[in-house]
Amino acid sequence: MSPFDSLNKKGSKPLPTLKRNVRVETITVQKSPTIRSISNVNGHSFSPVFSPNAKSRASSGSPSVDSRKSTPSRNGKLASVETLKSNHRADRKRSSPATSTPRFDSDEEDEEAAANVTKKRKLSESKLDRSRQIRAEISFLEDQEPLPIIHAAVIANPGTRQQPNPKFVRLFVTSENEALSSEQPTPVELRYPSTFSCERYYLAKPDDKDDFEPVREIIDTISTIGRYYLPESAATSIFEDSASGIPYQLERAYKRVDEATFRATLEKFNHILVTHRKSGIISDHLDNLHHIPLPLVQSILLQIYNRTVSPRVSELRRYENGTDNVYGELLPKFLSKIFADAHLKSSHVFVDLGSGVGNCVLQAALEIGCESWGCEMMPNACDLAKLQQREFEARCQLWGLRPGAVRLERGNFLENQPINEVLKRADLVLVNNQAFTPKLNDDLKRHFLDMKEGAQLVSLKGFVSEASKRNTGDVMNIFIDEQKQFWSESVSWTNAGGTYHVAMKDSKRFLELNGGLDK
Numbered sequence: 001m002s003p004f005d006s007l008n009k010k011g012s013k014p015l016p017t018l019k020r021n022v023r024v025e026t027i028t029v030q031k032s033p034t035i036r037s038i039s040n041v042n043g044h045s046f047s048p049v050f051s052p053n054a055k056s057r058a059s060s061g062s063p064s065v066d067s068r069k070s071t072p073s074r075n076g077k078l079a080s081v082e083t084l085k086s087n088h089r090a091d092r093k094r095s096s097p098a099t100s101t102p103r104f105d106s107d108e109e110d111e112e113a114a115a116n117v118t119k120k121r122k123l124s125e126s127k128l129d130r131s132r133q134i135r136a137e138i139s140f141l142e143d144q145e146p147l148p149i150i151h152a153a154v155i156a157n158p159g160t161r162q163q164p165n166p167k168f169v170r171l172f173v174t175s176e177n178e179a180l181s182s183e184q185p186t187p188v189e190l191r192y193p194s195t196f197s198c199e200r201y202y203l204a205k206p207d208d209k210d211d212f213e214p215v216r217e218i219i220d221t222i223s224t225i226g227r228y229y230l231p232e233s234a235a236t237s238i239f240e241d242s243a244s245g246i247p248y249q250l251e252r253a254y255k256r257v258d259e260a261t262f263r264a265t266l267e268k269f270n271h272i273l274v275t276h277r278k279s280g281i282i283s284d285h286l287d288n289l290h291h292i293p294l295p296l297v298q299s300i301l302l303q304i305y306n307r308t309v310s311p312r313v314s315e316l317r318r319y320e321n322g323t324d325n326v327y328g329e330l331l332p333k334f335l336s337k338i339f340a341d342a343h344l345k346s347s348h349v350f351v352d353l354g355s356g357v358g359n360c361v362l363q364a365a366l367e368i369g370c371e372s373w374g375c376e377m378m379p380n381a382c383d384l385a386k387l388q389q390r391e392f393e394a395r396c397q398l399w400g401l402r403p404g405a406v407r408l409e410r411g412n413f414l415e416n417q418p419i420n421e422v423l424k425r426a427d428l429v430l431v432n433n434q435a436f437t438p439k440l441n442d443d444l445k446r447h448f449l450d451m452k453e454g455a456q457l458v459s460l461k462g463f464v465s466e467a468s469k470r471n472t473g474d475v476m477n478i479f480i481d482e483q484k485q486f487w488s489e490s491v492s493w494t495n496a497g498g499t500y501h502v503a504m505k506d507s508k509r510f511l512e513l514n515g516g517l518d519k
Contacts, residue, residue, distance in 0.1 A: 003305070003329045003359050003492055128290045132346040132369045135286035139194035139400040140277070146197045147394045150307040153187045153200040156214045168204040171215060172259035188263055190218055191270040193229050193282050194400040198270070203259065212306045215254055215262075220299065222269055223247045228296045229400075234281050237272050246272075286400065294336050297367045301332065301359065304395055308387040309357050315380040316357070329359055330432060334490035336367060338430070341502070342456050344368050346404060348427035351375075353413045353444070358385035358406075360430060362392050365404040372406050373422050375413040382410045414443055424450050434460040434493070445476060448505075455505050462501035478510040479503035 159165035170185055189198035201214045226238035226247075239245040246269050253262035276282055309316075330338075344350060346369035352360045355374025365372040376382050385408050396403050413419045423429065429451065433441055445463055457463065457479065464481035481503040488497050 003301075003331050129345045129369070130290050132290050133287070134289055134292055134369065134401055135283060136194075136397055136400055136402040139196065139397050140283055142195055144194075144196050147398055148390070149199065149394045149398060150391055151200040152212075152214050152217065152307070153202050155307055155311060156204050156206070156212055157202055158185065158204040167207050167211065168202075169207065171203040171205045171254075172257055172262070188218075188266055189270065190221060190266065191273050192221075192398045192400070193225060193273065193277060194398055195277065196398050199398070203262070212310065215250075217303070217306075218266065219247050219250050219254075221303075222250070224296060224299045225273065228293060229282050229285060230276060231281065231285055234276055234285075237276070238269065282400070292367055292369075292401065294332065294367065297336075297363060298332050300366065300395060300399055300401075301363060304362070304388055304391045305359070308391050309384050312384060315384070328432060328434060329356060329492040330430075331490055331492060332359075332363060334486055335360055335363055338458055339364065339368055339428075342428045342458070344370060344428050346370050349373070349422065349425055350428050350430070351419070351422055351426045352430045352432075353419070354432055354436075355385065355408065356381045356432075358388050358408055361385075361406060361408065362388060362403075365406045366392075366396065366401070368404065369402070370404045370427075372404055373409070373419065373426075374407075375409040375411065375416055375419045377410070377412050382408075414440075414447065420447065423447060425452060427452075427455055429455065429457045431457070431459040434491075436461070449475065449478070451505050453505055453507060457501075457503040457505075459501050459503075460498075462503070464501075464503055475510075478505055478507045480506050480509060 156168050157165050158168045158170045185202060185204075187200040187202050189200055191198045201218060204214055206213060222238065226235050230238070239247070246265060249265045250262060253259075253265060344364070348368070348370045350361070350364040350368070350370050350372045352364075352372075352374040355361050355376045356378075358374055358376075361372045361374035364370055374385070376385060389406055389408055392403070392406065407418075409416050409419055429448070431444065433444070436444075441461065441463065448457060448463065451457070462481055462483065464476045464479050481501055483499050483501055486497055486500055488495050490497065
């Protein structure tokens, strides 16, 4: 299981067909004679969503995707683009049944629920890193040289009759002769929010349904740009309404094997995006943001992973069981929660010991904007990490975003001098030590003693043992250790949940326990 398997699988699903016809459904509530429309529950409306990843939540009591397709907003019209964008973000989260199930209770409870939502929103806004600037100014200068990105056309090329690529075939073909044509198909180009040149794609489909799908990425990228790079007034030019937006038109052309319409619609999007960029709308919108939403982070990291790691992923399977060289990754949502719980900011320093192909390091740099370090000793993983770093730097410019500085070290983190130095000023250290030998875990402890006060150490296995806690003189008691729970789909090596540890350095407590300070 790769860190982005779930996104690849979700991305392979077609966008839901959204109809213009509107049907109002009502539900009779036994507790009250009042009949309420589904579209007016606690002040929220369940409106059409453009998400290709929408799933039914019938099991939790939430309205299914089908019911949302046909449900109007409170004013009886199709919901606004901002509502669509908001519902898409909510749809990609897995909420608990207690919060996702609509409740048809009294007006007083409705008002209380609305107050709680407002309180949570204000609390979330208070945690924003307002000092962070996410727009890369260089990405919006004119007359740019082409970026050294790995174009989608390089990894998904159907080839020719003389030199076919067995992994991909031409997508829009209407006859066997056309499919066997000796001419290589003409690629299409997709524009991004920056002034850099477009990315090239071949309209091809993979022989393996789980492999990279160029057309799916094109549609998903356009939807992502519309949601996160434009204000509502400008996003209507991409989404329009449920049955005429650009993602819908591309999906329809794809299903109808209509290559001419697909190409024309893509050109239409490119023209719209250039117009918005030249008007300054995109720059102004990014300048008003202080964080990068996780779905956008995942989309960019998935592009990077598909172009660098996926073609060579078999190299990561060359490890020796029973040693420290075992590969596994924390998945993006779990890692994002770790960042949030640690209150990681763009001014902080993040270190990943045993960083593998660099996924965690790159996510911290992009999502948080902090200085991000990693160290890995497995040669194959190190090589792929460097490929990812190069693509990361170029693709962040393509998307117009400014990440934090990234530094990846090769070798044994116990002996690497730059790593030993950066640990002294790190704010958050991550150690995926699930498969580390007991000796390595013990050797690591002395490297954490020089961490600064208040720094946090996150690990799959705790470094402060129960024996250490009972022995107040054990030096590892300078850390206050807390065991926490992670849920399913949090790590790459299992779908099951488990536990992890968060330890914060607090030398004062250790001294108090041992009589070093007056209480």
